[in-house]
Amino acid sequence: DSGVTQTPKHLITATGQRVTLRCSPRSGDLSVYWYQQSLDQGLQFLIQYYNGEERAKGNILERFSAQQFPDLHSELNLSSLELGDSALYFCASSVDSLAGVGDTQYFGPGTRLTVL
Amino acid sequence: GNSVTQMEGPVTLSEEAFLTINCTYTATGYPSLFWYVQYPGEGLQLLLKATKADDKGSNKGFEATYRKETTSFHLEKGSVQVSDSAVYFCALSGNGGFKTIFGAGTRLFVKA
Numbered sequence: 001d002s003g004v005t006q007t008p009k010h011l012i013t014a015t016g017q018r019v020t021l022r023c024s025p026r027s028g029d030l031s032v033y034w035y036q037q038s039l040d041q042g043l044q045f046l047i048q049y050y051n052g053e054e055r056a057k058g059n060i061l062e063r064f065s066a067q068q069f070p071d072l073h074s075e076l077n078l079s080s081l082e083l084g085d086s087a088l089y090f091c092a093s094s095v096d097s098l099a100g101v102g103d104t105q106y107f108g109p110g111t112r113l114t115v116l
Numbered sequence: 117g118n119s120v121t122q123m124e125g126p127v128t129l130s131e132e133a134f135l136t137i138n139c140t141y142t143a144t145g146y147p148s149l150f151w152y153v154q155y156p157g158e159g160l161q162l163l164l165k166a167t168k169a170d171d172k173g174s175n176k177g178f179e180a181t182y183r184k185e186t187t188s189f190h191l192e193k194g195s196v197q198v199s200d201s202a203v204y205f206c207a208l209s210g211n212g213g214f215k216t217i218f219g220a221g222t223r224l225f226v227k228a
Contacts, residue, residue, distance in 0.1 A: 002159065002161065004159075033215070033216075042218075042220045042221050043160075043205065043218045043220075043221065045215055045216075045217075045218070048215055055215075056215040058215065090159055090160070092159075092160075103148070103209055103216070104150070104162045104165065105152075105160075105162075105216060106161075106162075107152075107159035107160040107161065108159055109158060109159050110158075110159050
């Protein structure tokens with residue numbers, strides 16, 4: 001158990017819909033990262049937050065957005081869903097992204113999104 | 117820019133065989149290097165890491181040495197087990213807080 005929790009575990013929805021994925025980091029971790037993992041594209045970094053502020057952006061679509069709340073949990077919002085958005089979405093947390101050196105990321109179990 | 121390249125899989129080995137999964141990187145400065153493992157149906161978890169040149173990370177019989185001269189961090193294990201079947205990701209994280217960069221992952225199958 002990494003200490004990172006993600007809900008829901010599975011999500012099935014239709015094209016055009018909007019969903020929200022939730023992540024609670026390990027106690028004491030200030031950074032939260034979101035990744036998308038699909039069969040054909042490996043692990044894609046989406047976005048990182050540090051202590052409530054956006055720190056880095058990866059290959060995140062404009063239809064996707066995220067935020068980190070004062071209690072440090074994070075939500076990833078996916079809207080106007082398409083079939084190609086079906087994937088595993090992982091959240092990870094780490095202690096201190098400002099240092100960056102040697103930061104281990106702790107991954108949650110993931111949310112499997114299926115868009116029909 | 118910074119990048120990580122690891123050997124394509126899948127890699128299929130018999131139990132007790134020797135494992136090498138190659139990983140090379142491109143980065144400015146002095147990044148930290150990691151190997152993460154993803155078992156079926158689970159998230160990634162740290163396997164080992166090294167934070168400076170010539171450091172050797174080791175865990176569960178796996179080893180990798182940070183080679184700055186060859187910009188490599190190859191993963192090795194002397195005798196693999198069926199339970200080692202998983203996807204292995206090489207990654208780097210640099211100074212100044214820039215995001216961790218993951219390789220594409222290498223799937224390992226170990227046959228009994």
